[in-house]
Amino acid sequence: MTDLVNLHISDALDLLNKKEISSVELTKAHLVEMEKGRVLNAYITETPERALADAEASDKRRANGEKLGALDGIPIANKDLYCTKGIRTTAASKILSKFIPPYESTVTQKLKEAGTVMLGKVNTDQFAMGGSTATSYFGVTKNPWGLDLVPGGSSGGSAAAVAAGLCMGATGSDTGGSIRQPASFCGITGIKPTYGRCSRYGIVAFASSLDQAGPMARSVKDCALMLREMAGPDQFDSTVAELPVPDYTLALTGDIRGKKIGIPKEYRPNGLNPEVAKIWDKGIQLLKDAGAEVIDISLPHTKYALPVYYIVACAEASSNLSRYDGVRYTTRVEGKTLDEMYENTRTDGFGPEVIRRILLGTFVLSAGFYDAYYTRAQRVRRLIYNDFVEAFKQVDAIVVPAAPTPALSYEAFKNMSPVDTYLGDVFTTPASLAGVPSLSLPIGLSDGGLPIGLQIIGKHFDENTVFQIGDVLEKSAGFDLNPHRVKG
Numbered sequence: 001m002t003d004l005v006n007l008h009i010s011d012a013l014d015l016l017n018k019k020e021i022s023s024v025e026l027t028k029a030h031l032v033e034m035e036k037g038r039v040l041n042a043y044i045t046e047t048p049e050r051a052l053a054d055a056e057a058s059d060k061r062r063a064n065g066e067k068l069g070a071l072d073g074i075p076i077a078n079k080d081l082y083c084t085k086g087i088r089t090t091a092a093s094k095i096l097s098k099f100i101p102p103y104e105s106t107v108t109q110k111l112k113e114a115g116t117v118m119l120g121k122v123n124t125d126q127f128a129m130g131g132s133t134a135t136s137y138f139g140v141t142k143n144p145w146g147l148d149l150v151p152g153g154s155s156g157g158s159a160a161a162v163a164a165g166l167c168m169g170a171t172g173s174d175t176g177g178s179i180r181q182p183a184s185f186c187g188i189t190g191i192k193p194t195y196g197r198c199s200r201y202g203i204v205a206f207a208s209s210l211d212q213a214g215p216m217a218r219s220v221k222d223c224a225l226m227l228r229e230m231a232g233p234d235q236f237d238s239t240v241a242e243l244p245v246p247d248y249t250l251a252l253t254g255d256i257r258g259k260k261i262g263i264p265k266e267y268r269p270n271g272l273n274p275e276v277a278k279i280w281d282k283g284i285q286l287l288k289d290a291g292a293e294v295i296d297i298s299l300p301h302t303k304y305a306l307p308v309y310y311i312v313a314c315a316e317a318s319s320n321l322s323r324y325d326g327v328r329y330t331t332r333v334e335g336k337t338l339d340e341m342y343e344n345t346r347t348d349g350f351g352p353e354v355i356r357r358i359l360l361g362t363f364v365l366s367a368g369f370y371d372a373y374y375t376r377a378q379r380v381r382r383l384i385y386n387d388f389v390e391a392f393k394q395v396d397a398i399v400v401p402a403a404p405t406p407a408l409s410y411e412a413f414k415n416m417s418p419v420d421t422y423l424g425d426v427f428t429t430p431a432s433l434a435g436v437p438s439l440s441l442p443i444g445l446s447d448g449g450l451p452i453g454l455q456i457i458g459k460h461f462d463e464n465t466v467f468q469i470g471d472v473l474e475k476s477a478g479f480d481l482n483p484h485r486v487k488g
């Protein structure tokens with residue numbers, strides 16, 4: 001029998017269309033796997049009834065020869081940051097732990113209309129702040145490559161679930177690396193599209209000028225299939241570009257001869273982890289072998305990306321999270337005065353990392369420090385953006401590591417200072433600040449047998465080239481996707 005939980009979405013669609021399998025069979029296989037995989041703590045909320053109802057409806061559409069969505073019958077999971085109508089959406093926080101949204105996010109609505117089956121809501125760092133899922137109110141997710149390891153974050157539940165066969169694909173969101181770094185830690189593929197490619201409507205906001213939705217799956221093609229359904233203009237989000245969404249799968253030509261690929265020297269600091277450097281060099285060699293032209297480039301303001309990101313992201317977070325006040329959305333902790341009620345509700349409802357960022361953000365926006373921090377950070381952000389624009393006059397794409405290390409152990413992570421954990425975002429924040437698309441895909445294993453991914457960064461709205469190069473790299477790297485899963 002086909003191993004239903006290890007299929008790629010593209011293969012499952014073929015089997016469904018040939019009526020060799022049904023969506024109900026496919027969905028049931030995933031529900032069984034989810035049960036076996038509970039030890040990973042990937043799901044915050046499982047929705048088996050909804051999943052089976054979705055699957056039955058899909059099978060019926062197929063049997064009746066009705067019009068099908070592009071992903072009809074495919075079981076997926078949604079990051080628990082996406083509002084799902086009538087289904088609890090927590091942002092992995094205590095303050096939203098009982099929140100049942102009265103409306104659906106645009107992206108999950110589009111995926112629903114594409115015929116997907118929703119298996120449940122997956123774990124994330126609290127309000128997507130973090131790189132490990134360790135800040136989740138619902139506990140850390142475990143990495144299927146080793147139960148003592150973090151899956152990365154914030155979309156760590158998505159990454160672990162995809163890697164372990166607990167769903168075929170998942171939504172993630174990426175503000176400063178939250179799709180790309182967990183994809184690297186778990187040996188899967190994910191893309192942060194161009195800022196403005198997908199609607200943010202109904203995604204719990206972290207930093208609105210950076211937040212971007214994206215797919216996570218087990219192949220470049222699967223991400224291309226999912227993104228096509230997720231992207232596109234939306235009357236509820238004016239920051240989405242009024243551009244047509246191409247069929248990204250048509251970009252997967254298998255031919256990248258003559259493509260110019262930039263390798264920025266700033267991403268190779270002294271002391272770069274040698275295993276990461278080795279995988280990067282392997283990727284570069286594979287690109288050369290495929291006929292691409294590899295060019296050394298410079299992105300001179302790279303070193304400022306991390307501090308700029310943490311100023312801008314915290315500033316926006318402090319403003320976005322002011323809405324959780326005990327009056328709207330949330331459970332309230334009473335106090336003698338209104339101010340005391342706010343204080344009690346927020347002190348009780350937010351975890352320490354979220355509080356830290358609200359305080360940092362409030363500080364950089366305060367009257368005496370606004371210009372010194374926030375205004376200056378905005379200016380430097382423009383320089384980082386300009387670096388990419390300049391580089392893309394010379395090259396078609398840029399290839400760099402996704403993360404400075406393979407997955408870390410939870411023990412090691414717990415003992416790190418907040419600033420040390422922020423350093424893990426060093427390779428992902430520049431593309432976020434510039435708003436350019438970036439795909440992360442696994443290229444090989446560390447000496448210890450852990451996956452390591454590379455990013456392919458493209459021009460604004462040129463996801464096509466990113467997918468095209470990613471597809472060639474994926475095939476030439478021949479990465480074995482199966483973690484040595486440990487299941488309870």
Ligand code: GLN
Nearest residue numbers: 128130131175176177178
């Ligand atoms: N790890 C980064 C942070 O903690 C990125 C998070 C994200 O992209 N949501 O802010």
